[in-house]
Amino acid sequence: MLAGAAIGALVLASLSVASAATAAGPVTTTEHYSFENWACGYPMQVDGQFTSRFRERQSPQGERTLVHENFQFAETWTNAAGASFSVSGKVNSKDLKSTPIGGSTYDVTFQSSGQPQVVTAGGVVISRDRGNLRYHFTTDIQTGAFEFLGAEVNGPHPGFSTDLCKTVAPITGNTSAEHHTPRPLGTTAAGMGYYEYLPPSYAVDGAASPLIIHANGYGENGDGSAAGLENVLGTGIPRFINVGGWPLDRPFVVLSTQHIEQPPGIPIVCDDVPWGGSCIMQKQHDLGHPAVSPCTTPGELHDFIAYAVANYNVDPDRVYVTGLSCGAFGVWEYLAAYGDEQAAAAVPIAGDGRPAWATAGCGLGAVPIWAFHGEFDDVVNPLGSIDPMTALSGCPGVTPDRAQLTIYPGLMHDGWDQAYSGSEGDDIYSWMLSYTRS
Structure with a gap:
């Protein structure tokens, strides 16, 4: 549950960028982050790094820009007693097609493939998501309006249906x-x-x-x-x-x-x-x-x-x-x-x-x-x-x-x-x- 939400947030962040971008790139950025997380009911310190290589190209069907992003992240979650686990992921995301459906609105198919989430503890993999995801949405490039229409999931994605906090309870809970x-x-x-x-x-x-x-x-x-x-x-x-x-x-x-x-x-x-x-x-x-x-x-x-x-x-x-x-x-x-x-x-x-x-x-x-x-x-x-x-x-x-x-x-x-x-x-x-x- 929590893990699936985190993966979705990363993908939707890419989608929102895609709706307003202009052709350019590639651009590589690296962000370090640190915050306290209480999602499991107890405090955990999260420290991580997110790296993105972002490219854009002009859509042949219209004015909307198509995007292609390779990103990876790695973070460590540590509880008050010092017990910890790691979450990492490597994803290749891109627009497959963008079709004008009226005015400045486009129907878009967006694909993510790779391993969006791997949970490890002590060097042992305890959960791994991998495979291909296709997202379908509409976006208005002028107003920024966004409507998510659904997703196709291929490959094992246990993080989508299992609460991350439940998965790591034997480690930090x-x-x-x-x-x-x-x-x-x-x-x-x-x-x-x-x-x-x-x-x-x-x-x-x-x-x-x-x-x-x-x-x-x-x-x-x-x-x-x-x-x-x-x-x-x-x-x-x-x-x-x-x-x-x-x-x-x-x-x-x-x-x-x-x-x-x-x-x-x-x-x-x-x-x-x-x-x-x-x-x-x-x-x-x-x-x-x-x-x-x-x-x-x-x-x-x-x-x-x-x-x-x-x-x-x-x-x-x-x-x-x-x-x-x-x-x-x-x-x-x-x-x-x-x-x-x-x-x-x-x-x-x-x-x-x-x-x-x-x-x-x-x-x-x-x-x-x-x-x-x-x-x-x-x-x-x-x-x-x-x-x-x-x-x-x-x-x-x-x-x-x-x-x-x-x-x-x-x-x-x-x-x-x-x-x-x-x-x-x-x-x-x-x-x-x-x-x-x-």
């Missing part, structure tokens, strides 16, 4: 995935399928563990089956656990639920409106959260928490709820409906809490909330976090530590990776553990 178990719908008494994480410190008898309930985003919905639950591993806390990025000394039992959007769903039309996610959330709220809703419902969370407390050795006074996007909306609505009946603290990320505030008002203050949002979120309006948290901070008895708001500058519909990993210095886990239900 840990064994948190070994404590992660799918619990498909129907195999337990729960009304939802879920992933179960039991920390090494967990015991059936003895001291009870704190509990985190993680509600999924819309893209992670599924049918609750073993195959469907794979969606849950795509992002958020369950992804970090799955890729060996969840610290083993964190004491939480983590149960990551999957919402089922029953077909045909509810009659929601939110096309061509700003912040379509907020529109959907408002309409689900207005309809009273029927079972066929697109987002996790407050009733689902309430019932699942009751199941969890009854079936795991967890402390009922240290139950924490969190979710991203649709799941965060479910958390907001759950707090409005049930207050502190079950939850000791809540962390909604990129969800719309305005409907919950309209329902419960200062009643939301019964549970400490730390809300997160991206500054430029174009799916769920950032005011969905800003407005209720600003209002809540003015409620009687709500101290600043019980009503925290973090807006991540420059981010769009995101923020969960930063909040859940702590890459921006926000320790939600210590914050949660500082509260018990009373």
